[in-house]
Amino acid sequence: MKQRGAALLLVLWLVAMLTALVGAFALTARVEALQGRVLGDGARAQELARAGLEYALVRVADPQPATHWRPDGRPYRWHFADSEIEVRIVDESGKIDLNQATPTLLASLLRVRGVEPERAGRIAAAIADWRDADPLAQPGGGGEDPDYAAAGLPYGAKDMPFETVAEVEQVLGMTPEIFAALQPYLTIHAGRGVPDPAFAPGPVLAAMGLDPNAWLARRQPGAAVDGLVGPGSGTYSVESRARLPGDRVAVLRSVVRAGGGPIPGSTYTALRWDESLAPR
Template structure:
């Protein structure tokens, strides 16, 4: 009888231990699922706030008062909305290098700061021009049909204008690292051979400046860092937003026809989400803006929160 009681006690202890392990595992699983759900909820909230930042930027660019109107010149606007901290940056496409209009000299100047060897900088610049020109004669360091075939590629240059920025990745010699470096500085929507430096980002101004030609030869990593202004918006407009009425004339000299809006929202002090919107100004009536491209969760972009707040 005593032996049977001992066996029963051991069985009970094993069952209790097993139930304890199962309960602990279940609790751990529930905590993990709760953390995942909380993270997904926070990301979804941040994404919604980032989209709200795009809408706010569009409204602020329509302000009648030029002192209140937000500018598409690369500066960053920071404001709090509900439970989120939002930063918005607007970049005029006229303040970028147009792949279809820029001459070889401008392309070479831009690529001179790229983190690649000087020989490759020359090859890429020539290859870009060869891609868009209408002939099949390769430039000295460029590439046309024969060079693409020798490289084992199953496509050849378009010999027409670039239809999208992503098409640049097909140019012979282009890689993902170089494309990611170039992407903030290039466009196909400017329609201008030059760059409007008043609307260019601080980084591009630094690259294209004329004061220190030697800095173009030292590489971006050795050039002085660009300072990006951050403007804190303490009070958001409400129903009294000073918007232009239909038919009213507005000074749009500080605006541009096509521009990029980057909106990044932060919730819970660490969860962020970003939206990139390529927007065109429409003056014919109806909606004031049309969306050309919308890129949520653009992970390769540099965080706007990486820029330190200064007093401007």
């Protein structure tokens, strides 16, 4: 009897252990399946966001007024592969070029974005000193090597053109808050001292001394200017948001130059590329 009882306990223990193992395996398999689904949904959403970018480049080059997309920041929506894609495309010529704009225009943008006038003038002068080759500070302020040393910074003025928009964060007097307020309106790809008002966003128009309401009204559907089509400068900021049926969202923010890219068969060159996924 004792042997039979011990055997029964052993069998029950083995059954319990096997049950636990099967349960653990099932749980692991379920977790891995969910992870695979999330990764798969994310990859699909990212590819859809990229499709939105490429479709936008086709539409912005379309010469037909009825189907042309204007690169002035207005949202365009596209239904593709059972998903909703929203695209905004902005011609870089409508932004303020850090390497070309005058200190006066830079200071004006800073004021429009809420920076106190005297401080705006100093930061604008420091931006000019960062990019110019001489060691002389701008009239009324600026920032050359001695000024950076006096501020306790371990570097001086670069004395060369900006290579990225983010580089302006290193300029004397710049703060993360001010940079966040300026960043959407700055570029290094326009190659012109004065932005094109046909594509400029409201704060840039205001910085140029133009009436933003009047210019933005001309971009509304049905306005006379809507009949004017053209690809613009060919260099664009594109934000493409792809939403899957389950509310999985992929966001692609990029700066691209239309035309043949470095990869055979590509239709654009990526100058900046930032992909992200939002939760369900």
